[in-house]
Amino acid sequence: MFRILKKTLTTGMLTERFKFPKDAELEQLGIEIKQQIDRRFSGSLAIRQVDAGSCNGCELEIHALNNPYYDIERFGIHFVASPRHADILLVTGPVSRHMQTALLRTYDATPNPKWVIAVGDCAVCGGEFGESYASCGKVANVIPVDVTIPGCPPSPLVLMSGILGLMKG
Amino acid sequence: MSTQHNDWCSEFLTRVIAAGIPVTHIEKSTFDIWQINAYDWQQFAEFAHHEGLRWSAGWAEQRDAQYLVNACFEKQGSYIVLRATLDEAAAELPSQATVYPAANRSERHTHDLFGVKFTDHPDPRRWVRHQAWPEHSYPLRKDFPAAGYPEAVTPPDMNYPFIKADGAGVYEIPVGPVHAGIIEPGHFRFQAVGELILNLEERLGYVHKGIEKIAEGRTPESLARLAGRVSGDTTVGHAWAACQAMEQAAEISIPPRAALLRGILAERERIANHLGDMGAICNDVAFIFAQVHFTRLRELWLRSNAKIFKSRLLMDCIIPGGVSCDILEADCIVVREDIKRLRKELDQLIPALDLNTTLEDRLYTAGFLSEPIAAAFGALGYVGRASGQTFDIRRDAPYSPYDKVAFKVAAENQGDIASRFWVRYKEIIAAMKLLEQFMQQLEPGELTTPWQIPTAGAEGLGIIEGWRGEIISFVRFDSGNTIARFYPRDPSIINWPALEKLVLNNIVPDFPVCNKSLNGSYSGNDL
Structure with missing residues (x-):
């Protein structure tokens, strides 16, 4: 226990590092997200992530949003376990045909008002996989998309700006 | 890798041939191909298992009017690619999954995509195929177009025959394909008594992208x-x-x-x-x-x-030939x-x-x-x-x-x-x-x-x-x-x-x- 406390105390608050110039952009962006969300969702935005056929690269970067450097939750943005709790669906991958019905049902299970963000090149335009016997291609081919965040995969910073894009749009 | 081939390889080859399995040995610069008859496919696996070879990979390919079926084995760092050539009209061979459980899903994958039949397979249910293409249609055959013949909405794979468990207090928990966390999709079917897991069956294939x-x-x-x-x-x-x-x-x-x-x-x-x-x-x-x-x-x-x-x-x-970064x-x-x-x-x-x-x-x-x-x-x-x-x-x-x-x-x-x-x-x-x-x-x-x-x-x-x-x-x-x-x-x-x-x-x-x-x-x- 002493070791844990010592490590915790000596590591300190990493999120403060955004005050350094190189990460200033993120801090500004985060605050802006917070203001936008406050206006519409009273400080809380629930995101349900759906992998509809991704290679898992985008998931790794979405995970990073919760690490101590980005800590997206401090801006009132949090990931939830069910589409029924969600305001936003964050969809990755080309939509594989085997996931098409599952994605449609997830979309239907999300209460209104809801938004869909397509994350990563595959979700935005089909990417490396495109359309085939096994793939429906981009997410917009299956459900309506409000915001697209390109990249292969998009970095955590780009993901944050994408969410901001939705709030402005 | 042939230079590092250990003694077991040539001895094993001799024994396999002595047992009446004809093998055509094609030595490549980096790996060896052992070409055998399709009907010896399973018997070879038994020999290989006895010899302590590890089953490593299985795949097929179509060349002209033939299918080449491959299985890769390894022992002590030496690799053998076993190959059988099948005519289109008689695309079947005996399963190795009865000997090597690792071959089980791989053979089902090959069947779903090529229509090559593995006889005596212990679990001949479909694997990678859900409902994106019909049963007697095989996407990796050359006459199957990459675009396929998809329906507007691919239906869910409702009737997959999961293993059932009966008994007092036994219940089933279906999980997925969409999971609670930020992870990839797949389906898990649990049979449990109280909190104890009696059996788990994985159903994957949801992110098959061709x-x-x-x-x-x-x-x-x-x-x-x-x-x-x-x-x-x-x-x-x-x-x-x-x-x-x-x-x-x-x-x-x-x-x-x-x-x-x-x-x-x-x-x-x-x-x-x-x-x-x-x-x-x-x-x-x-x-x-x-x-x-x-x-x-x-x-x-x-x-x-x-x-x-x-x-x-x-x-x-x-990148091919090297790296794109320094x-x-x-x-x-x-x-x-x-x-x-x-x-x-x-x-x-x-x-x-x-x-x-x-x-x-x-x-x-x-x-x-x-x-x-x-x-x-x-x-x-x-x-x-x-x-x-x-x-x-x-x-x-x-x-x-x-x-x-x-x-x-x-x-x-x-x-x-x-x-x-x-x-x-x-x-x-x-x-x-x-x-x-x-x-x-x-x-x-x-x-x-x-x-x-x-x-x-x-x-x-x-x-x-x-x-x-x-x-x-x-x-x-x-x-x-x-x-x-x-x-x-x-x-x-x-x-x-x-x-x-x-x-x-x-x-x-x-x-x-x-x-x-x-x-x-x-x-x-x-x-």
Whole structure:
């Protein structure tokens, strides 16, 4: 226990590092997200992530949003376990045909008002996989998309700006 | 690899022929092909099993009016590709899955995509096919168009015949394909009594994207990009395996500097993934302290990747003939400082975890995979190494740059989640030592070898130790520098069935941590 406390105390608050110039952009962006969300969702935005056929690269970067450097939750943005709790669906991958019905049902299970963000090149335009016997291609081919965040995969910073894009749009 | 072939290989060949199985031995520069008759397919497997060969990969391809069915075996670092040629009209051969459980899903995959029938298969249910194409239609046949004949909405796979369990108090829990966390889709069907798991059945194939089909006709560069997206967390491993296979087919070898850079990329990928996994395993038993610190260390590691290689996950750094990135003198300093910092951090963190009662209580004895079961399935990477299977290509069949470094394989033998956790830690330590050795050996030089167009029909087999374990990548070229066939065998394909075994007699709430300790790739499995 002493070791844990010592490590915790000596590591300190990493999120403060955004005050350094190189990460200033993120801090500004985060605050802006917070203001936008406050206006519409009273400080809380629930995101349900759906992998509809991704290679898992985008998931790794979405995970990073919760690490101590980005800590997206401090801006009132949090990931939830069910589409029924969600305001936003964050969809990755080309939509594989085997996931098409599952994605449609997830979309239907999300209460209104809801938004869909397509994350990563595959979700935005089909990417490396495109359309085939096994793939429906981009997410917009299956459900309506409000915001697209390109990249292969998009970095955590780009993901944050994408969410901001939705709030402005 | 034929130069390293051990004595067992020729002795075994003699014995197989003496037993009345005719074998045509085709020696390639890097691997051997043993051509046998289709009806001897299963009998050969019995011999191979008796000899202690490990079943490693299975795939098929269509050439003109014939199917070539392949199975790859390994023993002591020597690889054999067993091949049978079938006529289109009689596309069947006896299953090897009765001898090698590892062949089970692979043969079902081959059946669903080629229509090659494996007779006497112990489980002939469909596997990768859900409802995106009809039963008697086979997407990897040459007359099947890549676009297929899809319906407007592909229906769900409602009537898959799951194994049933009856009895007082037995109930079923269906989970997925859409899971509660930020993870890939797949379906798990539990039968439980109270909290105890009686049986688990995996149903994968949800992220089948037709990778093998859309690889056909690509250029080498384009195939490398696709291979880098077979499984996003193994972009280096798969791109390297595919490029190694293509380079064999083209009969070129990469410059020493490119090989060292590939080694650096692969070990950096290994460390990043292990850091993420170690945190996630602790997170699944609600020990958030470790999750926070490991995600922090992973983030720092990825930021260095971005700084040096312009990609956090190292996408597209490996290209046919070499690498697309370089490492400058200043970058070497960054890497050395990274290593120094990571060692120091781990020295502080590990004692705090090792002596923690929460982790001890939850990770020790949970998710136990015995040595015999791990051996029977041919478990790979950290899953195998935590259950006494110490095979590591980097040591046992080393390819450049691993042939010129000292390297100790991490191993544990308790077979539980804790073992799989500590193997990852030991692999990080070993990987850091490898990084230091690679950087020491770096000398100025070329980054790519000029590409030579392979002859039509040329084939190659890439064998790389990815962060999850052995990756096998088969490539055959058509004329005009285009790909005729690509099959990547991710280690997950071998390791997934082990999860069905190691969760037995654990409680349902421990499934997430059991699953994370194995961490199979869904995308790499489904293709």
